[in-house]
Amino acid sequence: MEADFAAFGSPLCGEVKRFCRRVRETYREIQEELTPYKDDRYYRLAPMRLYTLSKRHFVLVFVVFFICFGLTVFIGIAGPNVIETSVARTDLNNSLKLKPFNLSSPPLSTYNQQLWLTCVVELDQHDVSLKKNVTMTVRVLGVVKDGSTPYVNNQVHNRTRLLSCAQKCSEIIVAHLGYLNYTQYNIFVSFEDLNKLTYTIQNITFTWKTYNPTFSQVEIWFRFVFVVLTFMVTCLFAHSLRKFSMRDWGIEQKWMSILLPLLLLYNDPFFPLSFLVNSWFPGMLDDLFQSLFLCALLLFWLCVYHGIRVQGERKCLTFYLPKFFIVGLLWLASVTLGIWQTVNEVHDPTYQYRVDTGNFQGMKIFFLVVATTYILYLLFLIVRACSELRNMPYVDLRLKFLTALTFVVLVISIVILYLLPAEFLSFYGLLNFYLYTLAFVYSPSKNALYESQLKDNPAFSMLNDSDDDVIYGSDYEEMPLQNGQAIRAKYKEESDSD
Secondary structure, rough: HHHHHHHHHHHHHHHHHHHHHHHHHHOOOHHHOOOOOOOOOHHHOOOHHHHHOHHHHHHHHHHHHHHHHHHHHHHEEEEEEOOEEEEEEEEHHHOOOOOOOEOOOOOHHHHOOOEEEEEEEEEEEEOOOOEEEEEEEEEEEEEOOOOOEEEEEOOOEEEEEEEEEEEOEOEEEEEEEEOOOOEEEEEEEEEEHHHHOOOOOOEEEEEEEEEHHHHHHHHHHHHHHHHHHHHHHHHHHHHHOOOOOOOOOOOOHHHHHHHHHHHHHOOOOOOOHHOOOOOOHHHHHHHHHHHHHHHHHHHHHHHHHHHHOOOOOOOOHHOOOOOHHHHHHHHHHHHHHHHHHHHHHHHOOOOOOOOOOOOHHHHHHHHHHHHHHHHHHHHHHHHHHHHOOOOOOHHHHHHHHHHHHHHHHHHHHHHHHHHHOHHHHHHHHHHHHHHHHHHHHHOOOHHHHHHHOOOOOOHHHHHHHHHHHHHHOHHHHHHHOOOOHHHHHHHHHHHOOO
């Protein structure tokens, strides 16, 4: 009986061993197929339109980019104002200082999006230098269509604001409503410490600020156009790569297949819900999509500048994990700040993160430390990539183009933040056209299969090169980047002569 069991078990064990051996061999073959050797890594990459562009084409790409971006800036400048203001002026005398101010907002709609109430204290002396903490008491009531005033917040909010005057007193933010549930609001405001000032208060000017309804309509169409354009660019980019296996895509092409769908979310196809639903959720969803796309863009720069040097050698622990850790901390900090601000503003309209900075000091320091680490790491990768790849014709071209276009975008972003009006439209247009340009140059051309066998394959051109040409480069290697038609003619002449 034992002999029969041994005879039965031995073939079974042998089959199991052979099956495990085949699984290991198959896994090894797949791993070698997905991770090509370092020597032939450029042979395996899908071609890019970037390789076929001449100098005139590069200039044309940048010109088209600036024209499209300039069009969005023109729309922002020529379009309606973003913020609409309404002033409620109140004359004071000494007997009214301690009485609360009853302020009624102008009629509102969902197209006004948000509501701010600010005030400016005017003293009888204009050359006064003053800094004093003032206690402010605020109560917010919402007015429904029948004229009744239910409580929006069934409590009185007390806040301390800094009254700073230097020839003119600075503006004080009284309240902010992130979304509007009512068509009108009544806000009661009182200042407890103004009567203790040594200077006479001449007047207090209250100002209502909301989004311009006309701008809200322009914003809806603006986002809709970019949603449609991004969807079309995403489909065209995926269609251009359909003939190539995903394992043969370059790292830029893989990342563009991720960034373009995230750009679609960044443009927020759900944005019209903000005007149909009286809730804070659509606004928080928009903030989440924006932070997700921007952090993915930061991760794209790190991975490309590092991965362009080590194609075929990327490991999760050594390559991706440090980058995901740094950018993940930035994303976590931004999302935490956004959620914290939204939750506090829902429960307290007088809450302002720019004013109530006590709880944010630690988060700000943490964010600055992580951002500084990211910048230093990115600069290190750029310098190392430029020093190691400057003599490689195709890879050097990819590196130079990405660096030049990204530098232009960063400079324009700084100009937008400090100089240009219509910041929203300009910044959205800049990021969209930046991704569209990258998708164009990284997508394969129509005759990509032919070019991948002849022109885009450095290994093919090295078959007949001498050792000196291989080591030090030759003029022939630079010619495909200057004029693709001349190279195809040269190949034709050589084939005829052969």
